[in-house]
Amino acid sequence: KQVIEEVISQETGRVFELTSGPLIRLTLIEDRSGDGYIFCLVMHHIISDGWSMDVLQKELFTLYNHFKSGSPAVLPPLGLQYKDYAFWERSELEIRSSLSKDYWRAQFSGELPVLALPSKGVRPSIKTYNSSHVSGFVSVDTLSLLKAVSLTNGSTLFMTVLSAVKVLLYRYSGQEDLIIGTPVAGREHGDLQDQIGFYVNTLALRSSIDGEDRFMDFLSSVRETTLLGYSHQSYPFDRLVEDLDIVRDLSRHPV
CATH class of the missing domain: 3.30.559.30 (Nonribosomal peptide synthetase, condensation domain)
Known part of the structure; x- marks a missing residue:
């Protein structure tokens, strides 16, 4: 489990090269403690948004289920690119x-x-993304x-x-x-x-x-x-x- 977490951390922390790509990385990790695999997908935000991730997840599961059952996998063609x-x-x-x-x-x-x-802290001279969150x-x-x-x-x-x-x-x-x-x-x-x-x-x-x-x-x-x-x-x-x-x-x- 520790090795898997290290691989995932390494993949998610690796910097993208915007000029040369690729801007999406897929890694399949074998879980030797069980009988499954971990599928790690890392995509740069410049080519996707939250809506895109729902579309991608739906299509991946559609293809996976078709391949698993041995039936032809055909996604409807896109009207636009x-x-x-x-x-x-x-x-x-x-x-x-x-x-x-x-x-x-x-x-x-x-x-x-x-x-x-009103704040008890001092705003930094350059914006950071250090933060916390409150749930309710x-x-x-x-x-x-x-x-x-x-x-x-x-x-x-x-x-x-x-x-x-x-x-x-x-x-x-x-x-x-x-x-x-x-x-x-x-x-x-x-x-x-x-x-x-x-x-x-x-x-x-x-x-x-x-x-x-x-x-x-x-x-x-x-x-x-x-x-x-x-x-x-x-x-x-x-x-x-x-x-x-x-x-x-x-x-x-x-x-």
Whole structure:
């Protein structure tokens, strides 16, 4: 077991060479303490996202089960390849970029807020990824109430929880201008559902909070901002950062 863990650690810790590849590594390790094997797959994030891993896992198990039973393994052909998407994205940016660029620039006009949460530590001069996490559970009753609030407002559960998080950050920081980033799958076209590749994009959603507002009014505002963000979700976040031409603080995210 220790040898297997060492091999896996070595494979997952090995640096990818982006210029020469490969960007995916497969290793099959025999478990001599039993009668099985460990399949280790390491893939660079630049060619995959969370959605891709679900697709890859589903197809691997489909092929494995077919081979195991001796039946022919045929996966349905893809209507599009990632190169087709990449070509479309470049073309689409040339066609629609003006409208989306104007929208996002308007969203982030003026001075951008910097979240200042109370902390007992000192922020490092260069951002690190040293962190910890706290896990918790939401009761069934609370979840039911959240869904009921969402339904009443015509919002999704995500919009309601996003609004609650923004209110929480407002209570801790006292700041009335907040930006929260959220990933979107970036697979608006039906032929992209079964693709493996990096399609995910980041939406930066900005909200103004007035402490005198009712929560339902604020939720309506967040709902509108989120829906507008979705309508412009194909505009790459890295392009937005370039457009804003902001002074970078290496201790923080660009927006």
